[in-house]
Amino acid sequence: xxxxxxxxxxxxxxxxxxxxxxxxxxxxxxxxxxxxxxxxxxxxxxxxxxxxxxxxxxxxxxxxxxxxxxxxxxxxxxxxxxxxxxxxxxxxxxxxxxxxxxxxxxxxxxxxxxxxxxxxxxxxxxxxxxxxxxxxxxxxxxxxxxxxxxxxxxxxxxxxxxxxxxxxxx
Numbered sequence: 392x393x394x395x396x397x398x399x400x401x402x403x404x405x406x407x408x409x410x411x412x413x414x415x416x417x418x419x420x421x422x423x424x425x426x427x428x429x430x431x432x433x434x435x436x437x438x439x440x441x442x443x444x445x446x447x448x449x450x451x452x453x454x455x456x457x458x459x460x461x462x463x464x465x466x467x468x469x470x471x472x473x474x475x476x477x478x479x480x481x482x483x484x485x486x487x488x489x490x491x492x493x494x495x496x497x498x499x500x501x502x503x504x505x506x507x508x509x510x511x512x513x514x515x516x517x518x519x520x521x522x523x524x525x526x527x528x529x530x531x532x533x534x535x536x537x538x539x540x541x542x543x544x545x546x547x548x549x550x551x552x553x554x555x556x557x558x559x560x561x
Contacts, residue, residue, distance in 0.1 A: 401450070407518055416462070508539055515536075
């Protein structure tokens with residue numbers, strides 16, 4: 392596989408790799424490093440890429456595994472799971488405060504979820520992957536993915552309702 396063919400294959404999903412890494416790691420720099428490492432590993436396996444049914448799913452799995460390894464390593468003891476992808480500069484101060492508060496609550500809620508629920512929710516609802524692709528990435532069957540996603544959504548919904556209805560008597 393030549394460089395142009397490799398770039399044509401990998402570039403369409405490079406941003407998804409970064410977003411997944413950003414979702415799992417604290418900083419943008421860490422996510423960029425993780426994405427670069429995965430791209431380097433893909434480049435080193437460029438001659439074997441034809442053997443993979445879905446290169447994107449393979450790359451996402453590599454990214455997930457690399458990020459989880461980074462989180463478990465001793466040098467990454469200060470890293471934690473975080474989600475801050477939202478930036479909008481043309482809004483009022485009140486809207487900014489509300490958005491930041493919502494993001495903080497989503498971070499808190501997402502961090503309370505079990506790792507598997509967090510991953511499935513990220514891949515399905517944020518990255519918009521199909522169930523078959525998630526099945527390949529996480530080595531889970533589709534029924535388990537649907538159940539896990541349902542439980543994650545329910546937990547998030549309950550926590551948000553609990554937060555928003557605090558102090559309101561029924």
